[in-house]
Amino acid sequence: MCELIPKLTSPPLLFIEFQLLSDQIQECDNINEMAKLLQECGHLYPKVSSVYNYILTLSITTAINERSFSKMKIIKNYLRVTLTNEKLEYLLLCSVEHDILDKLDVSKLTEQWVAALAETKIPDSGVCVVNGYTFIYSGSPSQLLSKSAYGAAVCLGPEATNAWKNSGAQWEAVSSRLVTVRIECRPVPITIIAVYAPINPSNGVKNDIETCDEFYKILQATIDKTHKSDMIMIMGDFNARVGVEQANTAGGTVGKHAIDKQNQNGRRLVDFCLFNSFIVTNTFFPHKAVHQGTWMHPKTKQWHMLDYILVNRKFRSSVQDVRAHRGATGGIGTDHHLLRAKIRLHLKCRRKAEKKYRLRLDQSKLADDCLLSAFQIELANEIKAIRRDNKTLSVNEKFTNFVNSVRERGRHYFGNNKSIHKGGKEWFTPELKEIVDKKAKAYVDWQLHRSTTNENKYRNRYRTLAKIVQNKVYARQHEYWEELSIDIENAVKVHDPTSAFQIIRRLRGNGQSIKHIPVQDKNGLTLTNSKDQLNRWKEYFDKMLNVDTTINEQVLQQIPSPTVDDDELSRQDAVPTLDEVVKAIGQIKNKKAPGKDDVPAELLKAGGHYIAEWLHEIIRDVWEQEVM
Structure with missing residues (x-):
């Protein structure tokens, strides 16, 4: 029996819908048709940018291929018309992401911080990057068309992100109310669970009670799968009130600084903590009343503690303080206060992540004759200085000097000093x-x-x-999209598709949203570790592509062997000439990703014959010494 392909729990139906959408958009002749088409496919996109950029890219490609500039005018109006309330709701959420990061930084949280967000209302699940901060989220499937996607998310700071990636980028979207992230750091691995619990059930309402019971059942199953040696932090909106009276009856699970009277969800929460040896950290630290409550009842005007940070009991001494911060609430627009815990742990990565800074060039500077001349003069002086020193250098040392010199001078003369938006929103002024x-x-x-x-x-x-x-x-969003549409239209009019697509890529950002599509092994078990998933795909393709075959030796012997004369052999053995190096440099395509040395083709061409001579000298040494 042949081996099954690794099973994907979420079939890629969106791609099929996009293919159908691409056929329909070619036939759109006016704005109304395009707007109607977007409304019909509105249920497909959890994020506006995915479908929005897809349609924009597809339309621009059509306009470029057909030289149809009238369609570009349609696109410009289309950008403005299709900013419906649903789109603006999401774009406003993008500004909230910025404000969340800003408020977390104001609260003196370092780059190592980890935050949990509840009731995000973002459908589906995935990973997105905003200004170097990683959001790992889970919500209700977008196909359900629910007004409330519930949603929980974990936000990792830059250093925490590096530690998470270096340890396998382990995460799991358990449900629309629960997401887990595991970081294998030292001195102990950490598992973060972000939750958004159901509201406290009304008296006698069976559905509410069943919803709460189902939530804690899923949470318990998640804890059962978690490594027992990990430090487990469960953070989020539990919609529960822990009673003051439980400080004496809960066996050290609840501290003496609780502020509420217990309700049904509070009893469920304490029972869960007792069964799994967790503590409710909020209740162990004395603070002012305004720094303990996290939510005010809109009618009674009473403050309650509904948000909690739970930690397994054996790590109680690691928690230094827990308190609420009111200042972060107003900018974000939530009615819950930010809850912060100080924990004495160091996120030291198992492997140190190397930060690589790619050399970015300004194409307009490369066309400046004065800068080109100055760049070549600098290279000529560098070559003279190296030859004057008359040091005996190895091939690797010569090549390292070549790469460093070209990169440093290239960055000085042609570097792009403009700020790069990494997942940020340019319209947020x-x-x-x-x-x-x-x-x-x-x-x-x-x-x-x-x-x-x-x-x-x-x-x-x-x-x-x-x-x-x-x-x-x-207003700023409308203005921003109008400016972009004009820039794209002007680029297409002058037959410059490169600039048009650069704008689109800049809008999409460097970090692509990663959908939660877990892979299963041969036995049907879900693999949540990215390393295990890669090994599974490797195993699958290795077996699929390496098919057992039989080789007929007689057929191989009948294939004639090519003969090479002495002149051709001597030509191939000869050292490459300077003209051949110049020709090879000229044949390299511009605007292509450089190799490991990170020297773009544009810099090699900008150096003229100085670069060619320097590079030819290194190639000659490699050829003669047979050393790489």
Whole structure:
């Protein structure tokens, strides 16, 4: 029996829909048809950028191939028309991502921090990168068309991201309310579980009770699969109230600084902690009342502790402090306060991740004759200095000098010093950030004046600023997309598709969203470790491509062997000439990824005969010494 292909739990139906969509968009002649087409396929995209960039790329490709500039005008209007409320909701979420990062940094969290987000309302599951910070999220399937996708996410700082990637990038989207991430760091591996629990069930409502029981059943199954030696942190919105009376009855699971009266979800939470030897860290540290509650009831105006950070009991001494921060709430627009825990652990990677900085060139500078002349003069002086020293260098040392000299001078004369947006939103201007900060400050002022005679004044001020922020974000987004569409249209008009696609790639960002498509092994067990998944794919392709065959020796003997005369042999054995090196450099295509030395073809050509002579000298030594 032949071996089955590794099973994918989520079939790639989106690609099939895109293929159908590509056929339909070719026939669109006006804006209304394109807008209607987008609405029909709206259920396909968990993120606006995926379908949006796909349709944009497809349309530009069509316009380039057909030289149809009238269709480019349709595209420009299409960009503006199709920014529906659903799109703007997601684009606003993108600005919230920036504000989340900003508020977390303001809270004096280092690059090693790990954050959990609850009720993200982002459908499906995957990994995305925003300004070097990694978001690992899980939500309801987009096919369900639910208004609330629930959602939980884990956000990793830059150093935590490196540790996570170097240890196999292990994560699992368990459900729409739960996602896990494992980091194999020293002195002990860490498993982070972000949760968003159901609300406390109403009296006698069977469905609510079953939903809560199912959530804790899934959470327990997740804990059972977790390595027992790991430090396990469960963070998120549990929608539970832990009672003060449980400090004496819960066997050290609940501290004496709880602030609520126990409800049904609180009892479930404590029972779960007792069964698995976890502690509710929030309740062990004395703080002011405003730094303990994380949510205010809209009717009673009472503060409650609904968000928790749970840690297994044996790591109790590692937790130094847990408290709520009010300042991060206003800018993001949530009604829950940020909960922060200080833990004495060092995320030391098992393998040190090397930071590679690719040399980026400004094409306009490469066309400047003055810069080219100065670059070549610098190279000529460098070659003279090396020959004047008359040092005996090995081939590797000569090549290293060549690469370093060319790269350093190339960066100096032709380097692209413009800021590179790594997954960031270019439309999020400093002016927008300033008004968002004002909104956040207004929220803090409102919280400080709760239950006072001036509460309405500060609340109205916050709501006014929130509305202003929303309107300014919408307006800036429309303006931003209009500018981009004009730039793309102008690039196509002058037959410059490279610039058009550079804009699209810049919008997409360097980090692509990774869908959660787990692979199964031969026995049907799901592999969540990226290393195990790669080995499984290697095993599959190795067996599929290396088929057992029989070789007929008689047929091989009948194949004539080519003969080479002495002149051809001597020509092939001769040292490559300078003209051959010059010709080879000229045949290299521009705008292609460089090799391991990271020397682009444009720099080799910009150096002229100086580069060719220097490189020919190295090639000659390699040829004669037969050393690489």
